[in-house]
Amino acid sequence: MIMSSCRDAETVMDAVEFILENFTEMNKLWVRMQLEGPGRVREKREKERSALQELVGKNLHVLSQIEGVDLEIYKETVLPRVLEQVVNCKDDLSQYYLMDCIIQVFPDEYHLQTLEMLLAAFPQVQPTVDIKTVLSPLMDRLSKYAASSADVLTEFLQVEAFTKLSNAIEKVIEMQVDMPAVGAITLYVSLLTFTLRVHPDRLDYVDQVLGACVKKLSSIPKLEDRWATKQLVALLSAPLEKYNDTVTALTLSNYPRVMDHLDNGTNKVMAMVIIESIMKNNTCISTADKVEVLFELIKGLIKDLDGATDELDEEDFKDEQNSVAKLIHMLYNNEPEEMLKIICIVWKHTMAGGPKRLPFTVPSLVFSALRLVRQMQGQEGDIVGEEVPATPKKIFQLLSQMIEALSAVPSPELALRLYLQCAKAANGCDLEYVAYEFFTQVFVLYEEEIANSKAQVTAIHLIIGALQRMNVFNVENRDTLTHKTTGYSARLLKKPDQCRAVYACSHLFWVDGQDGIRDGERVLLCLKRALRIANAAQQMASIARDSSGPLTLFVEILNKYLYYFEKGNKQITAAAIQHLIELINTEMQSDSATSDAFLASTLRYIQFQKQRGGVMGAKFESIKL
CATH class of the missing domain: 1.20.930 (Transcription Elongation Factor S-II; Chain A)
Structure with missing residues (x-):
């Protein structure tokens, strides 16, 4: 058995040695064959060399298939001999081919x-x-x-x-x-x-x-x-x-050091890949140091890199900035101090991006800060000192800086909306002076920056809606703000816009669920003023032979009367409603106007209230249709 085993081992080694010798000689011949000479000779030589190359590779393949060539033989004999031939042949084609064969066949x-x-x-x-x-x-x-x-x-x-x-x-x-x-x-x-x-x-x-x-x-x-x-x-x-x-x-x-070696265009592409990865995996970046690194990585999107000369594609720019805006919402930490650090880091990087990016990124950052404010709601606004750096007061100061930078872009309409959001948040924190300051900034923007008539109408209704929900102001401050708002409403360019804004202001003097804000007389004053404006609009429409617009205004005011009548405003009487209905009917007859679906629906509602009975039915009973 032992002798048989020895003979087998000798046979394996003999076979290995034979193939290695054959491999070496073939490879040497292959290397010596140069593709030189006339065209026909070179073509023939190339075919011969290609065939020889295949034989060289087959030698290595046969070596890998011999039974008995174990790891020890491969390590001690096969690989050293093959590598020796690889190194010594000094031919780049042979070296490449042989190294590839070694890797593939063993x-x-x-x-x-x-x-x-x-x-x-x-x-x-x-x-x-x-x-x-x-x-x-x-x-x-x-x-x-x-x-x-x-x-x-x-x-x-x-x-x-x-x-x-x-x-x-x-x-x-x-x-x-x-x-x-x-x-x-x-x-x-x-x-x-x-x-x-x-x-x-x-x-x-x-x-x-x-x-x-x-x-x-x-x-x-x-x-x-x-x-x-x-x-x-x-x-x-x-x-x-x-x-x-x-x-x-x-x-x-x-x-980030690798990213610095990308060109500006590819840097932006890679930054988008990073953001998409965060969004896809819903990854929350929760520490200030990681946010710092992240914004260093995506700096190609948040500011113009040095040497950037490419023309900016407007659609691509919007997509990039919208991605950054989405990313800001993925930065969150439950600890107020750490979250404030994150917000400050993002603000620092955002400011470095220049004014053209602010309309995209500032709103996300503002709402991120407002989320922190609501998280801290109920804390004292006047806490100072380095031990408690994150206070609502400090965050509101930062928010004011952000929106002020945005309004200087200029982007006054967006800044106005954000100021109103901040005012609502200050209301929730019971910070009256902060909320008042935000409304002051709103009025400054309205007076100095918003000149477009449509934008003014939108802004007025936003202001009315926000002010209606405020319960932090004392009587004097609220009167000042409502007086300003009603004044702006009455000075809008178009009469129909004036009318609608003025009757919307009536809600500033009658707010459900808030004690002390039920001033029926001022509600009535707003509605009467709206009626006067509607009458003026009707006269102007008569000259232009257009009666559809003013009639709709009267019906809208009628609905406001009905609303306050149901709410129990004693200044709004059934007689006043009756008078308004008769006025509308008279206008319809004098102008030969067609039946109005809005009016018909309103009258059906009154009829329904009359028929339902009870206290409300009794209130409506005296209204004659």
């Missing part, structure tokens, strides 16, 4: 156990050999092999595969000084892919790969190769895709 287990020996040959090949197309498949095969079982993964840890691969790539790049940027970056992409598959928990390894890439890129003045740029985007995208968590990428110190 088992992954053998590559792992002889990794140091195999990698040592790469820096010794000719500088013209495209190393990336050989090393990258090797790393890909090894990473897939590592994922095959837990035991295999343990072997990878034992042989320190990452360290060996990293060192080999560094030596190759060092030896091949003329290697194009795309080649080096592709190697780092493959190494990073290997690392993320084999060592996903080792963020230090990931950061090390990024750092090595930064070192290589620092020697390149400017990355202009589009394929190199594409590979760099792949390098940056890999951690995002692996972890599905942008927060992880924010912990990598070299991540």
